[in-house]
Amino acid sequence: STVTIPPPACMLRPLEAPLRYLFGPGPSNVPPRILAAGAKPIIGHMHSEMFEVMDDIKEGIRYAFQTQNNMTISMSGSGHAAMECAVFNTVEPGESVLVAINGIWGERVAEIAERSGAKVHRLVKAPGGYFSNKEIEQAMQKHKPVLFFLTHGESSAGLCHLVDGIGDICRKHNCLFLVDTVASLGAAPIFMDKQNIDILYTGSQKALNAPPGTAPISFNDRACHKMFNRKTKPLSYLFDMTYLSNYWGCDGKPARIYHHTGPVSGFFALRESLAILAEKGLEESWRKHKEIAAYLYKGLEDMVCDARSPQDLRLPSVTTIAIPDGYDWREMLAYIMKHHQMEMTGGLGPSVGMVMRVGLMGYNCEKFNADKALHALQDALKNCKKSKA
Ligand code: GLV
Secondary structure, three states: OOOOOOOOHHHHOOOOOOOOEEOOOOOOOOOHHHHHHHOOOOOOOOOHHHHHHHHHHHHHHHHHHOOOOOEEEEEEOOHHHHHHHHHHHHOOOOOEEEEEEOOHHHHHHHHHHHHOOOEEEEEEOOOOOOOOHHHHHHHHHHHOOOEEEEEOEEOOOOEEOOOOOHHHHHHHOOOEEEEEOOOOOOOOOOOOOOOOOOEEEOOOOOOOOOOOOEEEEEEOHHHHHHHOOOOOOOOOOOOOHHHHHHHOOOOOOOOOOOOOOOOHHHHHHHHHHHHHHHHHOHHHHHHHHHHHHHHHHHHHHHOOOOEOOOHHHEOOOEEEEEOOOOOOHHHHHHHHHHHHOEEOEEOOHHHOOOEEEEEOOHHHOOHHHHHHHHHHHHHHHHHOOOOOO
């Protein structure tokens, strides 16, 4: 009964979390009101007040997604949890899945679907590429998928994909349309019901400005029909929508039964972030992101830095910048962090080594922050060494 492992020295030091400008692709800075919501006293995850908070969250998500779907919840987990939930619940082993890949997120979904035993068909473009509805329909005719995945806000490429018409094509081919809006929700228009999107998800930590760790997701009746009439159980117990729909009061049963312990503080913070979006209004949030992104592009042009994303499909939340000729992007990012306490990032997945990324999302989406980012970049261009080549 003697303790042989002493308390670790690190545990006897205070926690350090420096204040930083989070101008990368997320998490973004969390405004004081949301931080305060997350610091409220914990209540039980099954208390009636908690269910009320969860009901508020559902309403907030319905507004943010522009949907009336009953099956609207938040995952206890990051955007990846929602991604896995969508795939695990709607796809059974052996079924065909079509994935549009023009950056990292399609790659992830393809792997998740493969792990679920699906036959995965990849529709691939280089980062920054995009797909015509005709290409999508041709691939659908060929592969007859039960699910088609598209990233709305491809944060690794700085591209916001068009969505109109794709939901109709999916219906015609008896396929579910799954859309990832982790990096775009609140920053660029999306209309789940009007655009016939069957499953939509996002993350808490981007334009919503909540801490990472919760992820809104919604399923329409077509998606519910498929996922609640499956022959096999979904791979994951934690992400099984039969249980989650009960936990979130979406299954019409009178009692909610214990499934897992939701992140109470995370849900408080998410509720507050959705409240801020509702107060501000979606249109204003979209307008602001577009305005500040345009201001940032103009500033980059003036510095002779190229924004990489195709002009008419630029993602207003995350801007990709071509790595300036002769510079080492890692050195520039380290310089900016050290001298400006500012996070910008490199590329991600297939865009690594091609771009640097600046994100100005939600609370951070202000002209003075764009100026700070531009100033930091300019300073790095002046002070980082330029190779001779
Ligand atoms: C993460 O979400 C990223 O885009 O880097």
